[in-house]
Amino acid sequence: MTALLEVRNVETYYGPINAIKGVSLDVADGSVVAVLGANGAGKSTLLKTVAGVMNPFKGTIVFDGRPIAGLDADDVARRGLSLVPEGRQVFPFLSVRENLMMGAFARRREADLPREIAAVFDYFPRLRERERIAAGLLSGGEQQMLAIGRALMAKPRLLLLDEPSLGLSPLLVAEIFAIVARINRETRVGVLLVEQNAQRALDLAHFGYVLEVGRIVMADTSERLKQKDDIRDFYLGQRDAGVRDRQRWRRRKTWR
Amino acid sequence: MDPWTTLAQLIVNGLAAGCVYGLVALGFALVYKATEVVNFAQGDLLMVAAFAGWTLIEVAGLPYAVAFPVTVLLLAVLGFGLDRVVVRPILGRPQFATIMLTIGIAFAMRGVVSMTWGPQARTFETPFSRKNTPFFDVVLSDVSLSIIAATAVLSALLFAFFRWSWLGIAMQSASQNQMAAYLMGIPVKAVTSLTWALSASVAACAGLLLAPIALVDIALWLVILKAFAAAVLGGFGSIPGAIVGGLLIGLVEQFVGVYLLQEAKGIAGYVVLLAVLLVWPRGLFGGGERKRV
Numbered sequence: 073m074t075a076l077l078e079v080r081n082v083e084t085y086y087g088p089i090n091a092i093k094g095v096s097l098d099v100a101d102g103s104v105v106a107v108l109g110a111n112g113a114g115k116s117t118l119l120k121t122v123a124g125v126m127n128p129f130k131g132t133i134v135f136d137g138r139p140i141a142g143l144d145a146d147d148v149a150r151r152g153l154s155l156v157p158e159g160r161q162v163f164p165f166l167s168v169r170e171n172l173m174m175g176a177f178a179r180r181r182e183a184d185l186p187r188e189i190a191a192v193f194d195y196f197p198r199l200r201e202r203e204r205i206a207a208g209l210l211s212g213g214e215q216q217m218l219a220i221g222r223a224l225m226a227k228p229r230l231l232l233l234d235e236p237s238l239g240l241s242p243l244l245v246a247e248i249f250a251i252v253a254r255i256n257r258e259t260r261v262g263v264l265l266v267e268q269n270a271q272r273a274l275d276l277a278h279f280g281y282v283l284e285v286g287r288i289v290m291a292d293t294s295e296r297l298k299q300k301d302d303i304r305d306f307y308l309g310q311r312d313a314g315v316r317d318r319q320r321w322r323r324r325k326t327w328r
Numbered sequence: 329m330d331p332w333t334t335l336a337q338l339i340v341n342g343l344a345a346g347c348v349y350g351l352v353a354l355g356f357a358l359v360y361k362a363t364e365v366v367n368f369a370q371g372d373l374l375m376v377a378a379f380a381g382w383t384l385i386e387v388a389g390l391p392y393a394v395a396f397p398v399t400v401l402l403l404a405v406l407g408f409g410l411d412r413v414v415v416r417p418i419l420g421r422p423q424f425a426t427i428m429l430t431i432g433i434a435f436a437m438r439g440v441v442s443m444t445w446g447p448q449a450r451t452f453e454t455p456f457s458r459k460n461t462p463f464f465d466v467v468l469s470d471v472s473l474s475i476i477a478a479t480a481v482l483s484a485l486l487f488a489f490f491r492w493s494w495l496g497i498a499m500q501s502a503s504q505n506q507m508a509a510y511l512m513g514i515p516v517k518a519v520t521s522l523t524w525a526l527s528a529s530v531a532a533c534a535g536l537l538l539a540p541i542a543l544v545d546i547a548l549w550l551v552i553l554k555a556f557a558a559a560v561l562g563g564f565g566s567i568p569g570a571i572v573g574g575l576l577i578g579l580v581e582q583f584v585g586v587y588l589l590q591e592a593k594g595i596a597g598y599v600v601l602l603a604v605l606l607v608w609p610r611g612l613f614g615g616g617e618r619k620r621v
Contacts, residue, residue: 123511125507125510125511144510145507145510145511146509146510146511146512146513146514146515146516149510149511149512149513150513154511155511157507157508157511161505161507161508161511162505162508163500163501163504163505163508163509164504164505165500165504166497166500166501166504170497170500170501171501173494173497174497174498174501174509174512174514175512177494177498177512177513177514178512178513178514180494222512223511226512226513
């Protein structure tokens with residue numbers, strides 16, 4: 073079976089900086105895929121490139137059998153690929169309800185709107201209480217929920233999540249990840265998740281990639297990734313510090 | 329004249345002038361919120377609309393009720409085209425460049441109008457010209473009443489548009505977070521051009537309403553000076569602020585002109601503007617528009 077999303081040898085520049093140096097990855101329909109990586113590994117750039125916010129310098133991106141590399145972001149969004157950007161990016165002066173309405177802009181079905189909004193409130197009950205409040209006044213966690221709910225309003229086939237845990241308390245992170253898992257189970261929407269919180273990401277995902285300075289250095293099922301020493305070492309923090317410092321160098325070398 | 333009659337007429341005249349200032353200021357606000365461009369050609373759009381209206385009514389012989397919507401539509405196309413062809417390529421450049429650009433557009437429009445229609449002032453017939461409506465003991469001019477009524481209707485329509493319509497909310501979202509608007513599948517570029525079209529059509533309404541009292545003349549563009557004060561007074565970028573600011577300046581001018589000093593009429597609005605800015609530097613309605621970092 074061909075994948076829902078196929079990224080092949082993509083290179084992206086941030087001005088003069090080569091942020092993505094030839095990345096290939098697949099997301100199967102209905103699956104959850106995590107991309108792990110430290111700060112500056114190129115995770116956000118990768119998602120922005122897939123979503124059409126940035127243009128790739130090289131490589132192909134195929135979504136649902138059609139090439140989408142280099143298309144405008146609004147065009148990509150209308151094809152069923154929704155990016156929940158880093159830092160939420162809700163519309164601060166619009167109400168929660170209007171934010172959700174804008175999520176459905178591509179389809180603009182007035183009649184379906186109440187039912188679809190109710191479905192989002194079913195996943196995120198906290199938003200229902202805030203329906204008429206300006207999104208800028210919500211807490212960070214609520215804004216993250218709104219951003220995910222807004223993306224769901226487009227009825228996407230693939231949801232791209234850029235660091236949903238950013239700046240949230242561990243409890244809220246757990247809540248949001250549980251909801252994302254439920255959304256994936258119930259709607260069969262594919263999820264491509266980029267995270268620094270490796271533990272949470274691997275618990276949620278079926279498959280994982282490790283991105284380091286613009287390159288994929290590891291790819292495996294999340295069960296197996298969780299068992300690997302390097303992952304336990306650098307992303308899950310499950311070794312003692314002494315060994316970690318000494319081995320850091322050598323291990324990184326072996327990945328290339 | 330009976331003092332109460334004078335007062336009532338002053339209020340109506342002040343409101344009518346204020347409505348025109350308010351509508352032009354509203355045009356500023358729309359474009360400014362969408363693109364952070366201050367469109368100094370807003371007054372010239374109004375002037376072009378007055379000339380277009382004159383041509384349709386006096387030359388083509390169309391009835392007022394047809395000429396009005398046709399002119400508004402023509403100006404909408406002009407506004408759309410200005411954004412698409414002239415302003416779009418310069419967005420993202422320093423603010424100074426966009427200011428010079430819109431001033432340049434303004435001069436170009438003045439030039440084209442004076443070449444096409446010539447410099448002499450003229451007027452056109454409207455259903456409201458030279459008619460009055462008695463209201464108790466006071467006689468009010470129909471032109472002033474038409475301006476006030478039309479502005480009220482237009483404000484209500486715009487309010488409903490921004491509150492409930494897909495496009496209206498999409499315009500707001502594109503101005504609040506452009507990238508997120510793209511991610512929603514909103515065609516931001518087209519929406520921005522439509523905002524320019526809307527702003528130009530509002531200017532067209534103002535121009536057609538104003539023409540019966542002010543004559544169709546190139547100097548009509550000068551209304552921008554009052555409208556700019558109105559926009560700043562209301563809080564730049566605020567839509568209700570633009571209308572309220574316009575009404576205040578229109579009323580103050582009339583009152584100062586009659587009760588204080590005829591010569592001070594022209595500057596009274598600016599004096600009020602300065603006084604308000606000393607107390608509320610962001611204008612009357614500008615408080616909540618602070619940017620998040």
